[in-house]
Amino acid sequence: MKRADFQGNIVGEGDDIAAIRPISLRAMSDADADRATALSAEMGWPYRSEDWRFALDLGHGIVAECAGRLVASALWWPYGDAFATCGMIIVSSSMQRRGLGRALTTNLLRDMGERTILLNSTREGLRLYEALGFESVGTVHQHQATTSADTAVSMSEVGDIRPAAPFDLRAILELDRCTSAVVRRSLLTELTRVGATAVIERNGNIQGFAVCRRFGLGYTIGPVAAKSVDDAKALILHFMRRKAGEFLRVDTPGDSGLSSWLAAVGLAEVGSVTTMIRGHRPDPSTAARMFALASQSLG
Numbered sequence: 001m002k003r004a005d006f007q008g009n010i011v012g013e014g015d016d017i018a019a020i021r022p023i024s025l026r027a028m029s030d031a032d033a034d035r036a037t038a039l040s041a042e043m044g045w046p047y048r049s050e051d052w053r054f055a056l057d058l059g060h061g062i063v064a065e066c067a068g069r070l071v072a073s074a075l076w077w078p079y080g081d082a083f084a085t086c087g088m089i090i091v092s093s094s095m096q097r098r099g100l101g102r103a104l105t106t107n108l109l110r111d112m113g114e115r116t117i118l119l120n121s122t123r124e125g126l127r128l129y130e131a132l133g134f135e136s137v138g139t140v141h142q143h144q145a146t147t148s149a150d151t152a153v154s155m156s157e158v159g160d161i162r163p164a165a166p167f168d169l170r171a172i173l174e175l176d177r178c179t180s181a182v183v184r185r186s187l188l189t190e191l192t193r194v195g196a197t198a199v200i201e202r203n204g205n206i207q208g209f210a211v212c213r214r215f216g217l218g219y220t221i222g223p224v225a226a227k228s229v230d231d232a233k234a235l236i237l238h239f240m241r242r243k244a245g246e247f248l249r250v251d252t253p254g255d256s257g258l259s260s261w262l263a264a265v266g267l268a269e270v271g272s273v274t275t276m277i278r279g280h281r282p283d284p285s286t287a288a289r290m291f292a293l294a295s296q297s298l299g
């Protein structure tokens with residue numbers, strides 16, 4: 001079997017050295033976004049080049065090139081010094097099973113240092129990540145549909161929901177921190193800048209928030225964090241009503257208990273991934289829970 005060494009050269013028993021096509025690994029830049037979009041499209045993943053740029057602006061990436069072609073990618077996002085997520089780890093079909101995925105992920109792990117790392121793995125990735133010390137800790141369920149106007153309109157609106165104002169960011173960050181034990185300031189600042197954000201407020205206290213932004217084939221609702229499942233549902237319905245007729249996606253953790261409800265309100269489950277952690281698992285507070293992710297990669 002051929003494998004990629006640390007410099008990314010494809011090596012293997014019996015190779016004619018002259019025939020080896022060098023693979024270069026380098027930092028990803030904005031200029032790679034269009035070719036990365038083509039790479040993810042090859043996997044049937046619906047990222048737009050804007051989604052790649054948004055993800056890269058918030059984190060760091062590595063790409064592999066072979067004969068001028070972008071053949072692999074891997075990104076990671078720091079949330080302080082103790083925690084990170086990684087994702088968008090893709091190896092072009094023609095280059096798979098030669099050690100390239102392992103070489104890229106090993107490079108990411110080195111860059112992430114001592115941080116605890118969370119990722120959401122497809123079935124193909126499980127063996128690679130297990131071999132690199134990740135443990136399965138849960139699931140994420142992908143729900144999506146072009147919603148019909150009828151579904152959302154038939155749901156009554158909760159009166160306590162309002163658009164978020166800039167001064168809500170502090171409460172939003174605090175709720176988000178409760179769900180993950182991590183402060184994700186840059187992520188939430190950017191999400192609330194590019195997306196529409198709604199909060200539920202009662203007696204002057206923010207009980208939950210949700211962000212809805214352009215992503216992939218349409219819009220995604222997430223993150224959604226709330227102190228109760230009913231408030232999380234109300235926030236999701238709020239955006240379903242506003243985006244009636246649009247393609248909507250929600251990635252919900254298995255332990256949120258929302259999966260069957262999402263299907264019942266018209267967002268069918270189309271797949272799931274396995275949440276994996278490497279390192280010390282953060283200890284979130286029980287004051288609020290995460291009901292939908294910003295994305296499977298960003299967490």
Ligand SMILES: CC(C)(COP(=O)(O)OP(=O)(O)OC[C@H]1O[C@@H](n2cnc3c(N)ncnc32)[C@H](O)[C@@H]1OP(=O)(O)O)[C@@H](O)C(=O)NCCC(=O)NCCS
Binds near residue numbers: 128
């Ligand atoms: C997952 C992926 C990145 C692996 O890249 P790769 O270059 O093929 O992986 P490597 O050759 O470095 O192999 C690493 C390990 O994963 C295993 N592996 C690779 N592809 C696999 C697959 N399709 N099914 C099961 N195991 C697989 C290999 O057997 C290897 O394990 P081993 O060293 O014990 O033999 C690649 O298959 C891919 O891009 N898949 C589609 C996109 C995707 O699902 N990405 C993961 C997102 S979290």
